[in-house]
Amino acid sequence: MKNAAIAGAAFTIVPRYVIGGKGHLAPSDKLFVAGIGAGGKGTSDIANFAKSGKAEIAFLCDVDDRRAETSRKNFPKAKYYKDYREMLDKEGKNFDAVSVSTPDHQHAVQALAAMQMGKHVYVQKPLTHDIYEARMLTEAAAKYKVVTQMGNQGSSGDGVRQMREWYNAGTIGDVTEVYCWTNRPVWPQGIPWPTKSAPIPKELDWDLWLGTAPKKDYVDKLVPFNWRGWWDYGTGALGDMACHIIEPPFRTLGLGYPSSVECSVGSVYVDEFKRGYFPDSCPPSSHVIMNFPGPGGKPDVKFHWMDGGIQPERPEELGPNEMMGDGGNGVIMVGSKGKMMCSTYGINPQLLPTSRTKEVNVPQTIARVPGGSETGHYFQWVEACIAGYGKMEVSSPFDIAGPMTESILMGNLAIRSYDIQKKRPGGRDDQFDYPGRFIKLLWDGPNMKITNFDEANQFVRRDYRDGWKMQGL
Known part of the structure; x- marks a missing residue:
């Protein structure tokens, strides 16, 4: 890794993206996650990924330090950014997947930027702010072959x-x-x-x-x-x-x-x-x-x-x-x-x-879905990301969540x-x-x-x- 300090503090195993590129299964079965939007609903999203025991919260990003406080305390090893663009640019090789839990008007640009890097994405509801954005994310999921899930957890119930x-x-x-x-x-x-x-x-x-x-x-x-x-x-x-x-x-x-x-x-x-x-x-x-x-x-x-x-x-x-x-x-x-x-x-x-x-x-x-809407919706996405695109079913992939x-x-x-x-x-x-x-x-x-x-x-x-x-x- 480029940043040895980060490697020593936040990672014990190199992410699969670094080892073999998109779709490669790391020996650890660990998913390294970057959270865009670390407060509010993002707090519980990030915590639930970690509860799976198979996700490492590697990076956190939020424009409001007050909102991010709880997640930063819960995951002190995760490096913190304010601008998601800087995080993606500097740390892109150091994580596998991105969680987006921000106001609606930012969902599409943040999710698509991650997808274009080959990252799996979990995006809070509603998937996008505009109809056109929803269509573009649906098409991008197929184009970039990444695992996707919208945060309507009842779909796993x-x-x-x-x-x-x-x-x-x-x-x-x-x-x-x-x-x-x-x-x-x-x-x-x-x-x-x-x-x-x-x-x-x-x-x-x-x-x-x-x-x-x-x-x-x-x-x-x-x-x-x-x-x-x-x-x-x-x-x-x-x-x-x-x-x-x-x-x-x-x-x-x-x-x-x-x-x-x-x-x-x-x-x-x-x-x-x-x-x-x-x-x-x-x-x-x-x-x-x-x-x-x-x-x-x-x-x-x-x-x-x-x-x-x-x-x-x-x-x-x-x-x-x-x-x-x-x-x-x-x-x-x-x-x-x-x-x-x-x-x-x-x-x-x-x-x-x-x-x-x-x-x-x-x-x-x-x-x-084991765990249903409580934890299953999150665990399911983590495991599907580890398995790789097309290997496991998720409840609300963008080809369903997008048209809805x-x-x-x-x-x-x-x-x-x-x-x-x-x-x-x-x-x-x-x-x-x-x-x-x-x-x-x-x-x-x-x-x-x-x-x-x-x-x-x-x-x-x-x-x-x-x-x-x-x-x-």
Whole structure:
């Protein structure tokens, strides 16, 4: 190794990437991991990789020293960086895989940079901020032949597999309608961008945190959590929770690209007669409807997403005092012969009426992941990386996670199109039309294009700030 000090402090065995290049199995069966985003969810991601007993946390990277503090204490031998680009450039030969747990707007550039170096990647949900980015990461996984996994750990749970077995056995017939809902956001949305800037905390590199996003002054309370409600950085309630909630029906029904999307969006009132118009901010609530062509000759599926506390009508088969989903979140699939329901992550799958859950027995045809959504999702990725590309199955590889993320982000495209504002011809200065409202957007999935309202296509792919553009995105 180039850096003998690092070798002595952090490594006991040379990583397989150094020994024999991509795909070579090291004698140690150890995976050397670099974590981009060492705080928040990154803290638990990194810790869970280490719990496998087969992963060495070799490097840590975070733009905020405060957020990284716990991981740095847990892994004192891991060398620490603030700029992931510097870490990749200087240490690329000293690790095998990269974990990305950063705000949504940075996922794609960080993951792709690692993949282009031949590194396996684990990327937190949602996989990307934009539809185009999701497509590019999906294609990159195949091109660079690396093991990939998205951080929707429920995809490794028993619940999703149980629902697939019920459906495959014909228990509820053909599904024609799906309802998914969440009580999020639990952060501010539907508000104007603050007019007052705030001092940048000394531990935070604000320019690195902004990354691909437009240059703006730092504002109070944006970091570490409230960025989720701003389109420049986050993907709102849908981006935050849908990967955990939509996974069961998306996987169970084998859905592909939606053919159309429409929505209604909640708003706030700034005075007695005027609704707030805050296009920088995600709305406080929304109801998105996507139509999916039926896979394999099955009927088409109408897919509902609801957030901000909006919930579907209770099924008649559910008792008046029985919990729908887990209360704040859930899934209901409506079939020609029955219905089934689950909570977040696919937990607590039930047939409706719930008495059927114990009465109906179908053969177990899908292997369970040891450790499930708790630790199995992480251990599975570590072991698959050690085995090498194509040698082991993982629950949420990008060829599955990518298309699902695209569908989720289609909902956000509709939500953002809803607020496209145009001054009304001949009207007063405060009179506007909203041409994206009250229409159904038609989607050409293979070509990533809305075919009947071109202005919506600006949300398929965003422009990166100068200095952050990269080949492949």
